Amino acid sequence: MQVAILCGGLGTRIREETELKPKPMIEIGRRPILWHIMQYYSSFGHNDFVLCTGYKSDVIKQYFLNYRNFSQDIEIDLRADTVSNLEQTEVLPPWKIRIQNTGIHTQTGSRLKQAMQHVDDDLFLATYGDGVANIDISAVVAHHKQSGKLATVTAVRPSSRFGELAIEGNTVTSFSEKPQTGQGWINGGFFVFHRSVFERLPENQNDIELEKNVLEELSEQGELSVYRHDGFWQCMDTSREMELLETYWENGNAPWKRW
Known part of the structure; x- marks a missing residue:
């Protein structure tokens, strides 16, 4: 299935990182x-x-245009006008990538509306370009097909803003850094959509929000299915969350690493 990824936001809540690049290009483990x-x-x-x-679209284009050189150490011989790799050649991923500039100030629903010109099938996957999880994508797709709805959203339990303490008397017996809360579900950002959801939206309108307009309307129509995910999920809205994801990766226990 095709996957549409929303990569156009301004990333204002992590501005110190997004002055020169879009948020999806912020690196975790030396990779965006x-x-x-x-x-x-x-x-x-x-x-x-x-x-x-949208925002700094050219940075994303340049990364994939020069993917091999960005991914490896290289040697540049200016006199010979040659570039060679200094390490074993990486096996390139089998990706087909269509990069569409949907506009700097375009809202998320309108971005997906524009993406329909590049989506080939009736069903497609969608997500945001700033969050990772260990969600079973195959199970989400199977759940969606069984539901018979126009769309499926993955529900997750958000992380607490603060570390959680287990206390006995005057002693802390355990400390958990930003654990998942036991109450409430939020939009985890891993979707399955039927293309008709966006084809029926008005043309040339850039202010349609995926959450406020599209998902709310689908829920009112009884056309929004939910797949509940109790496992790992983490967005990257702040520098603290970026550092948390980096720590997972550096320690070799990134829950989203399946490759």
């Missing part, structure tokens, strides 16, 4: 978080991507 997301979908066999870009 967008790369991690694409690798995750690829591990389930989904290798056809539509990147809905």
